[in-house]
Amino acid sequence: MNITTTSSIISSIKSISDAKNPFAVFNLWLSDLDDIEVGNGSETDNPIFRITTERVRGAVLESDSIFYTGKNQFTIIFSSFGRVENIPQIATQICKAMEHPFVADHNEYYLTCSLGISIYPFDSKRADELYLFSQIAMQKSAMLRNKNIQFYSFLSEPNPGERISIFNEFQRAINSKEFELCYQPKADLKIGNQTGVEAFLRWNHSIRKEVPPSIFIPIAESVGFMVTLGEWIVRQICVDIHYWMEERIILPCVSINISPQQLGDLCFSDRLLELLSASGITASHISLEITESTLLDTNIDIDQAIANLKSKGFILSLDDFGTGYSALNNLKRFPFDFVKIDQTFIQQLPGDVQDAAITKAVISMAHNLGMEVIAEGVETEMQCKFLRDSMCDQIQGNFFSKPLNAEGISNFFKGNPLLANHLLALKKPDRALLLVDDEPNILNALKRLFRRDNYKIYTAESGHEGLQILKNDRIDVIISDQRMPVMTGVDFLRTAKELYPDTVRIILSGYTELQYITDAINEGAIYKFLTKPWDDDLLRTNIRDAFQYKEMEDENRRLNIQIQTTNQELVRSNLLLADMLKRKESQISRDEISLNIVREALQFVPAPIFGIDDEDTIVFVNHFAEKICSNYLIELGTSIKNAIPEISFGIDEFEDEGKFNINIFSSQYVVYWKKMGGKSKSNGKIIVLLNALI
Ligand code: C2E
Numbered sequence: 114m115n116i117t118t119t120s121s122i123i124s125s126i127k128s129i130s131d132a133k134n135p136f137a138v139f140n141l142w143l144s145d146l147d148d149i150e151v152g153n154g155s156e157t158d159n160p161i162f163r164i165t166t167e168r169v170r171g172a173v174l175e176s177d178s179i180f181y182t183g184k185n186q187f188t189i190i191f192s193s194f195g196r197v198e199n200i201p202q203i204a205t206q207i208c209k210a211m212e213h214p215f216v217a218d219h220n221e222y223y224l225t226c227s228l229g230i231s232i233y234p235f236d237s238k239r240a241d242e243l244y245l246f247s248q249i250a251m252q253k254s255a256m257l258r259n260k261n262i263q264f265y266s267f268l269s270e271p272n273p274g275e276r277i278s279i280f281n282e283f284q285r286a287i288n289s290k291e292f293e294l295c296y297q298p299k300a301d302l303k304i305g306n307q308t309g310v311e312a313f314l315r316w317n318h319s320i321r322k323e324v325p326p327s328i329f330i331p332i333a334e335s336v337g338f339m340v341t342l343g344e345w346i347v348r349q350i351c352v353d354i355h356y357w358m359e360e361r362i363i364l365p366c367v368s369i370n371i372s373p374q375q376l377g378d379l380c381f382s383d384r385l386l387e388l389l390s391a392s393g394i395t396a397s398h399i400s401l402e403i404t405e406s407t408l409l410d411t412n413i414d415i416d417q418a419i420a421n422l423k424s425k426g427f428i429l430s431l432d433d434f435g436t437g438y439s440a441l442n443n444l445k446r447f448p449f450d451f452v453k454i455d456q457t458f459i460q461q462l463p464g465d466v467q468d469a470a471i472t473k474a475v476i477s478m479a480h481n482l483g484m485e486v487i488a489e490g491v492e493t494e495m496q497c498k499f500l501r502d503s504m505c506d507q508i509q510g511n512f513f514s515k516p517l518n519a520e521g522i523s524n525f526f527k528g529n530p531l532l533a534n535h536l537l538a539l540k541k542p543d544r545a546l547l548l549v550d551d552e553p554n555i556l557n558a559l560k561r562l563f564r565r566d567n568y569k570i571y572t573a574e575s576g577h578e579g580l581q582i583l584k585n586d587r588i589d590v591i592i593s594d595q596r597m598p599v600m601t602g603v604d605f606l607r608t609a610k611e612l613y614p615d616t617v618r619i620i621l622s623g624y625t626e627l628q629y630i631t632d633a634i635n636e637g638a639i640y641k642f643l644t645k646p647w648d649d650d651l652l653r654t655n656i657r658d659a660f661q662y663k664e665m666e667d668e669n670r671r672l673n674i675q676i677q678t679t680n681q682e683l684v685r686s687n688l689l690l691a692d693m694l695k696r697k698e699s700q701i702s703r704d705e706i707s708l709n710i711v712r713e714a715l716q717f718v719p720a721p722i723f724g725i726d727d728e729d730t731i732v733f734v735n736h737f738a739e740k741i742c743s744n745y746l747i748e749l750g751t752s753i754k755n756a757i758p759e760i761s762f763g764i765d766e767f768e769d770e771g772k773f774n775i776n777i778f779s780s781q782y783v784v785y786w787k788k789m790g791g792k793s794k795s796n797g798k799i800i801v802l803l804n805a806l807i
């Protein structure tokens with residue numbers, strides 16, 4: 114049985130729901146399966162997996178469909194139950210069947226199963242909802258200690274205490290130290306060094322062994338436990354960072370995955386800063402990873418939440434990019450520093466033409482927006498090379514390192530881990546030549562000829578063999594014979610062009626099927642057509658030219674990387690500048706507002722007030738002042754010396770402030786004045802007149 118994608122399972126559910134008869138969707142998760150090392154190590158070619166499949170099959174009819182969705186999860190679309198009331202009994206039978214020991218390699222193994230069930234049409238009539246509901250029910254059953262079976266709603270016993278018991282289960286797990294953190298390093302594709310680590314939560318459940326975060330985190334969210342769990346994670350990260358400081362390793366930037374509940378929590382960032390600063394860690398050492406699906410959460414004011422985290426100085430990464438629905442929009446809308454391409458796009462690289470095109474497009478788009486790109490789940494050297502050639506900035510995945518505990522990270526970093534030179538974007542690799550010919554004599558002759566030129570030489574006796582070499586090694590120039598059994602040289606080079614377009618491809622043939630070869634040259638599959646028998650010197654010159662051409666192209670690519678990097682930095686600085694200007698503008702408008710408020714307030718003070726600038730020009734007069742000096746010529750912009758000389762004389766006597774009595778406007782006044790600018794950047798003086806008789 115192969116791994117089936119969620120979308121094909123949903124299509125199958127949809128097709129059966131067209132018949133309108135009730136059916137159930139079962140989601141079965143077997144914990145512990147990962148720990149059993151039998152078979153050849155592959156997920157589905159393992160005796161325990163085969164026994165499980167047989168046991169599930171034994172409990173249902175041939176007409177029911179069984180799918181394996183990966184990560185120890187099976188989905189069963191089940192309609193052969195007669196009456197709906199029979200479903201619990203059949204579900205129990207499946208779970209009971211799993212209770213028997215599994216025998217493999219003369220050992221007995223025990224697995225724990227969790228089963229979630231949704232029923233058509235009672236829980237929903239929509240295929241995607243039925244799948245999701247059975248998943249949620251399964252997650253719940255994985256959480257509860259003595260419940261292997263959970264119905265989404267129909268047929269389930271009313272259980273008001275369930276939420277509390279799940280909550281308590283999480284609390285118990287924290288208390289009994291069942292949670293732990295591991296960290297996965299990331300590497301830079303230009304110079305090969307480590308660029309930081311991402312923290313992953315692990316739950317070593319007392320009954321179900323390792324429950325994966327994809328199962329328990331949505332449940333922690335739904336029962337409101339994520340904030341507590343998030344706090345535990347940050348505290349643990351601080352402990353681990355402390356340990357790394359003591360171990361004297363270069364402190365890595367730590368990425369933390371944030372759930373929607375944490376993002377929506379207004380106190381989250383302050384709390385996080387508080388915990389970090391108690392350990393002497395600044396926000397610039399922490400990258401917060403927010404998944405694309407979190408951005409779609411309508412319960413959160415996403416713009417505000419993200420702007421808040423950015424203003425506090427955290428690095429922001431958009432996680433699982435490409436799995437959400439509004440992908441491109443999100444890249445432009447939010448100020449992310451990094452985009453992480455989801456591992457589902459990386460897994461089939463470089464062979465899958467569509468995934469390759471999407472990956473390249475995302476990288477180029479992110480760079481144009483001033484963001485760096487990290488590829489997730491990189492497992493092979495070929496994926497790594499493809500990503501380097503596509504100008505991806507960083508990789509993360511088992512290829513560089515599996516997730517490790519704090520001690521493992523310390524040891525890993527002490528070994529100064531670096532990606533190999535030939536995988537890096539800014540290093541010049543050896544010249545690699547692939548020779549393909551079905552005649553071993555010719556291969557040997559060519560090999561002898563080119564050995565003098567110091568090339569790294571690979572040979573293949575067929576197109577298929579050649580493709581295998583291309584899959585595993587970086588090749589610059591290919592020389593292929595045309596007439597070969599099974600696959601002709603032109604067909605081989607056409608495929609090579611499709612999969613490895615950066616190679617330079619040459620046909621060396623004694624036969625000239627003109628039309629066929631002209632077509633291939635015209636469509637760009639072949640760079641040169643050379644004829645047998647060859648002239649040694651001429652052939653060597655031709656191949657040297659081909660390498661020079663390839664190196665020029667590579668150099669262009671390298672320059673392109675540098676230009677893109679510079680552009681990216683430019684875009685990033687522009688964004689920072691725009692952000693600073695925006696903040697300045699809002700500061701100015703805030704200042705203007707407060708100035709207007711003060712001006713208005715002074716208008717209502719029941720005493721005459723004048724404001725003059727540092728050249729003694731009147732710049733402010735309140736209502737009371739206007740009223741009492743209606744006989745004087747007082748206008749904004751006139752000098753106080755000319756307008757009210759009595760006041761001007763009194764002020765000139767002192768430097769900074771003063772008080773004097775005058776008889777003016779037919780009354781006795783005490784004049785108080787003060788030079789401004791003590792607590793602000795203003796100049797000039799403020800003058801207040803108080804009636805001396807009061
Ligand atoms: P993610 O943040 O996208 O993490 C990547 C997942 O890919 C991790 O799975 C990691 O162990 C796995 N991985 C890394 N390298 C490879 C590889 O080369 N091949 C394959 N096949 N897988 C690889 P994990 O630890 O099971 O986590 C799954 C998801 O659960 C994470 O996706 C993240 O969204 C969530 N998660 C994990 N830890 C936390 C946490 O502390 N808090 C929150 N809120 N979510 C977390």
Ligand code: MG
Binds near residue numbers: 311402432
């Ligand atoms: Mg992540």
Ligand code: MG
Binds near residue numbers: 432433453455
């Ligand atoms: Mg991810």
